[in-house]
Amino acid sequence: MHPAETDPLAILRHVFGYEAFRGPQQAIVEHVVAGGDALVLMPTGGGKSLCYQVPALARPGTGIVVSPLIALMHDQVQALRQLGVKAAMLNSSLPPGEARQVERALAAGELDLLYVAPERLLTDGFLHLLDGVHVALFAIDEAHCVSQWGHDFRPEYRQLSVLNERFPGVPRVALTATADGPTRREIVERLALEEGQVFLSSFDRPNIRYRIAAKVNPRAQLRAFLDEHTEEAGIVYCMSRAKVEATAEMLATEGRTALPYHAGLDAETRARHQDRFLKEEGVIMVATVAFGMGIDKPDVRFVVHLDLPKSIEAYYQETGRAGRDGLPSETLMLYGIEDVAKLIQFVDASDAPEARKRVERQKLDALLGLAETASCRRQVLLSYFEEELPEPCGNCDTCLSPPRTFDGSQAAQKLLSCIYRTGERFGAGHVIDVLLGVANEKVLKFGHEKLSTFGIGKDFSRDEWRGMVRQLVAMGHVAVDVEGHGGLSLAERCRPVLRGAEKVAFKAEARTKPARSAGGRGPRPVLEDPADEALFQKLKALRLELARAQGVPPYVIFHDTTLMEIARIRPRSLAGLGDVSGVGEAKLERYGPQFLAVVREG
Numbered sequence: 001m002h003p004a005e006t007d008p009l010a011i012l013r014h015v016f017g018y019e020a021f022r023g024p025q026q027a028i029v030e031h032v033v034a035g036g037d038a039l040v041l042m043p044t045g046g047g048k049s050l051c052y053q054v055p056a057l058a059r060p061g062t063g064i065v066v067s068p069l070i071a072l073m074h075d076q077v078q079a080l081r082q083l084g085v086k087a088a089m090l091n092s093s094l095p096p097g098e099a100r101q102v103e104r105a106l107a108a109g110e111l112d113l114l115y116v117a118p119e120r121l122l123t124d125g126f127l128h129l130l131d132g133v134h135v136a137l138f139a140i141d142e143a144h145c146v147s148q149w150g151h152d153f154r155p156e157y158r159q160l161s162v163l164n165e166r167f168p169g170v171p172r173v174a175l176t177a178t179a180d181g182p183t184r185r186e187i188v189e190r191l192a193l194e195e196g197q198v199f200l201s202s203f204d205r206p207n208i209r210y211r212i213a214a215k216v217n218p219r220a221q222l223r224a225f226l227d228e229h230t231e232e233a234g235i236v237y238c239m240s241r242a243k244v245e246a247t248a249e250m251l252a253t254e255g256r257t258a259l260p261y262h263a264g265l266d267a268e269t270r271a272r273h274q275d276r277f278l279k280e281e282g283v284i285m286v287a288t289v290a291f292g293m294g295i296d297k298p299d300v301r302f303v304v305h306l307d308l309p310k311s312i313e314a315y316y317q318e319t320g321r322a323g324r325d326g327l328p329s330e331t332l333m334l335y336g337i338e339d340v341a342k343l344i345q346f347v348d349a350s351d352a353p354e355a356r357k358r359v360e361r362q363k364l365d366a367l368l369g370l371a372e373t374a375s376c377r378r379q380v381l382l383s384y385f386e387e388e389l390p391e392p393c394g395n396c397d398t399c400l401s402p403p404r405t406f407d408g409s410q411a412a413q414k415l416l417s418c419i420y421r422t423g424e425r426f427g428a429g430h431v432i433d434v435l436l437g438v439a440n441e442k443v444l445k446f447g448h449e450k451l452s453t454f455g456i457g458k459d460f461s462r463d464e465w466r467g468m469v470r471q472l473v474a475m476g477h478v479a480v481d482v483e484g485h486g487g488l489s490l491a492e493r494c495r496p497v498l499r500g501a502e503k504v505a506f507k508a509e510a511r512t513k514p515a516r517s518a519g520g521r522g523p524r525p526v527l528e529d530p531a532d533e534a535l536f537q538k539l540k541a542l543r544l545e546l547a548r549a550q551g552v553p554p555y556v557i558f559h560d561t562t563l564m565e566i567a568r569i570r571p572r573s574l575a576g577l578g579d580v581s582g583v584g585e586a587k588l589e590r591y592g593p594q595f596l597a598v599v600r601e602g
Contacts, residue, residue, distance in 0.1 A: 037196030
């Protein structure tokens with residue numbers, strides 16, 4: 001670190017190795033360096049951390065970063081130390097002796113940045129220690145945790161308003177990648193940021209391709225998708241621990257490097273699996289949502305949801321773990337009506353007040369709308385965050401392979417009528433049996449073979465009827481009642497459809513598995529020139545060797561985007577290598593000669 005450096009752009013160039021700020025970064029940095037408070041909303045991979053790291057280095061004193069995640073703290077501190085920045089962390093993973101050492105360094109003014117868990121920050125002892133420290137700024141990361149309506153509420157975040165009261169002259173910057181309108185307003189109110197400036201970036205992640213499909217044969221669908229992403233790192237999310245274990249085992253027996261991760265595993269196993277995911281190439285992490293928040297790995301090439309996530313915010317945040325480096329990445333979500341029933345059950349069984357449950361149901365409705373839309377997924381996704389995308393994106397499944405629609409008014413009437421005549425208490429499977437005229441034990445037990453709707457739906461297959469049930473639920477015509485184990489009932493909105501006063505357009509269930517990507521495989525980032533690609537692979541091999549020697553993830557040495565640029569321009573000198581984006585002075589000195597040697601050979 002250059003002790004006398006106070007110019008943000010010079011810090012960006014010398015320390016981080018970037019020639020210019022991106023998007024609103026410069027405006028945010030200048031505002032915070034001047035002592036202003038801010039709320040920064042920027043998508044994952046947009047460069048949020050620079051918005052507090054650069055000001056912390058430009059202002060006198062130590063930047064205090066509040067983070068709820070040990071994994072993220074560890075990652076950020078490792079990456080900063082590679083850049084020559086004096087960074088440390090304080091959390092429950094540190095032995096007492098090491099923690100005291102960090103506190104002594106803080107008191108002595110020897111740290112540029114200190115990452116601290118909110119629980120530790122809020123202790124009387126630590127606040128007292130801070131009273132005697134020159135604090136450059138407070139950065140509150142993952143600020144959506146303050147919102148009781150958010151998908152990741154953490155009560156201790158509510159108490160962070162103490163920073164404003166106790167350190168009134170110190171700028172505070174709250175940062176998040178995931179916050180709809182109500183959550184943003186709540187962050188401002190709870191953290192007393194009314195006087196601060198809100199910097200709202202686009203939520204769009206154009207490098208991510210979104211694919212959503214109905215569950216038909218989930219294992220086969222997953223295999224087909226992973227076959228397009230061989231030797232790439234990715235995450236597969238499942239709703240339950242048992243499903244995580246079974247899926248990881250299935251993938252491992254097929255010869256893939258797949259590891260399970262969930263809260264039921266002991267801490268040592270979780271840490272070991274996470275370490276392998278970060279440090280090895282091409283590892284697939286099969287996990288519950290206990291995994292991923294704060295994972296800074298830039299080259300996650302895909303994210304799969306084998307079950308419906310809780311909300312659009314959760315979906316956006318979880319899929320956002322793909323492609324942080326800006327290179328092409330892909331997501332796949334598989335879902336069924338059973339997922340909807342389970343999620344409603346979670347909401348209804350919780351101790352939350354009724355107002356909270358109502359919000360959760362609305363969030364689920366919005367997610368279903370995204371899953372069932374026949375229009376551009378990205379437009380639906382962004383509109384949820386109060387952002388308009390004027391044109392369809394051209395990089396989601398509905399844009400690349402537009403679904404066929406048909407007039408399903410008559411089919412909808414048959415389905416609604418059958419739900420009504422069976423007593424509005426049976427699940428989709430039973431209702432469809434009646435429509436298809438299947439006289440099984442359950443149908444006969446309830447005498448449903450005598451109903452007028454028995455056998456009137458033989459012109460559609462079981463899968464087609466299942467699709468129509470999901471779409472009617474998404475449209476708000478049918479309700480899923482968890483008290484009746486996923487029983488279907490009629491919603492008020494369906495009356496005009498039953499009367500024939502309103503038409504219904506259904507998506508045709510034309511695909512039994514997700515459409516393959518253009519070119520027959522996933523959009524893996526490759527260099528067009530085979531010689532450049534060969535050099536890129538050699539540079540990656542050197543990076544892996546250096547990372548293993550230090551016990552750090554490869555990307556903290558250089559990102560793929562930096563190695564690709566080196567392979568393309570082939571610098572012949574240290575000065576030329578120093579001009580490559582992402583090569584700061586500390587890294588140039590430490591690694592430059594070795595990477596130049598590979599370029600010259602290759």
